[in-house]
Amino acid sequence: MAGPGAGLLRALRGARGRGWGSAAGGWAGLRGRPDKYGGVSVELPQCQPRPRRRERAAFGRWLRASVAQWQEEGRVAVWLHVPILQSGLAAVAASQGFAFHHAESGSATLMRWLGEGPSRLPGYATHQLGVAGAVLDENAGKVLVVQDRNKTVNAWKFPGGLSNPGEDIGDTAVREVFEETGIKSEFKSILSIRQQHQHPGAFGKSDMYIICRLEPSSFNINFCQQECLRCEWMDLDELARTKHATPITSNVAKLLLYGYREGFDKIDITMREFPAVYTGRFYKLYHRELPESYRNMT
Ligand SMILES: NC(=O)C1=CN([C@@H]2O[C@H](COP(=O)(O)OP(=O)(O)OC[C@H]3O[C@@H](n4cnc5c(N)ncnc54)[C@H](O)[C@@H]3O)[C@@H](O)[C@H]2O)C=CC1
Ligand SMILES: [Mg+2]
Known part of the structure; x- marks a missing residue:
């Protein structure tokens, strides 16, 4: 046939x-x-x-x-x-x-x-992951902020976006910052995690939004016209005080200002990498600083 x-x-x-x-x-x-x-x-x-x-x-x-x-x-x-x-x-x-x-x-x-009683089968993916980068130029005390072209309220926020499958948190932050602003940077730490359920941008699923602290290695802005309306290096102190920022951005700006003044060890959730026992791959563990004497305890 x-x-x-x-x-x-x-x-x-x-x-x-x-x-x-x-x-x-x-x-x-x-x-x-x-x-x-x-x-x-x-x-x-x-x-x-x-x-x-x-x-x-x-x-x-x-x-x-x-x-x-x-x-x-x-x-x-x-x-x-x-x-x-x-x-x-x-x-x-x-x-x-x-x-x-x-x-x-x-x-x-x-x-x-087919088993006894109600189903015990696990559900599928419950969350989407968004990651933003708070890129701080420590010499100038300025932080990189954008206004989203597609949002009705033009409030300042940190550049960021959705994680690709299999992408590490810090890599998403660095990639999204570069794609949206043209600024190159390096991952330093996680600053905050926001969890919100029934998120309209996540097709009604839950949204995890992580903001990372990044260190810039380039400073000339070349922002993406499709995604951003404006992009600036703004005084961190000004971002912490302005009313024209999303509530998360305001709160994290205050946290970042505190770390900038008092030491990042006060605010950083840092990362360590370990081999995964079962898969032969590596995973990343994020936690507050742990003194050497505790790390090496047996
Ligand atoms: N509070 C804050 O400061 C804000 C936090 N977020 C968080 O950032 C993360 C997402 O960041 P984004 O910059 O939005 O992601 P992104 O940078 O990956 O951009 C997503 C793109 O997809 C497009 N898009 C989204 N839904 C679409 C649809 N239904 N049809 C067609 N196009 C669509 C958008 O226009 C945008 O161009 C989430 O975790 C969110 O909760 C987003 C905005 C503000
Ligand atoms: Mg984005």
Whole structure:
């Protein structure tokens, strides 16, 4: 058979080459992969075109029989990974008690709890992370501030933005400051963390907003016209007093001024890096200064 339907039919006929006459149709060859929590995970094949009524009906029969089998085996949950072009199968699964757990650009993951009592399956991402940089020129006592082009109230704030997947906090601050203002800088510490729920800019999810202390290594502003209306080096003392700043910016400006005058050790949450035991990667631990005698305690 030629044409775009060939891949789908081949995939659906499965490893054993069973035809559409059998109850499960081509899905008979598809197997679930057990996970360590007692659940089972199924990847539906990537194939085109969209499933028609006959394929959806065969999938529904296969799913019903498979779920009954997994229940008999004592499995507590089913995870179903559905490629976006097969989204019609998500509707079939929904009619059998499945619900969306999360989606990436090319696929959706559905879940169904089979265990006793209410579902104990964990939710997906609950927060987005925004990071801003308070870049302080210590010689001049000036701090870098911007006004957002897309906000109705033009209050001063620190340049910043959303973290990319897999990006460290300090790297987001340095990148966003450079993209929005053209200023190069180095991460020194975390100054504050704001958590806000049901955030309109986070599609109703929670928002974590971290402000870092950065040290500049360049001083000529070349700000992004799309994102910013204005960008300036402002006296830190003035930023701490002005009414034309967002409340978080005002509070952190006061904190930064206190550290500038009395010593950054009073305000800094610094970072140390450690090897992660399980993944073989490194993680970053942020905390207030810990004296050497405590660090090396055994
Ligand atoms: N209190 C403060 O001083 C402020 C804090 N924040 C925090 O900063 C972080 C986000 O910083 P941003 O500078 O906003 O991020 P960002 O610098 O990564 O920019 C986000 C971009 O996405 C665009 N965008 C956002 N939603 C969109 C949508 N629905 N459709 C089309 N385009 C969209 C925006 O116009 C902007 O260009 C958050 O954590 C937020 O809570 C943001 C503004 C003020
Ligand atoms: Mg921004």
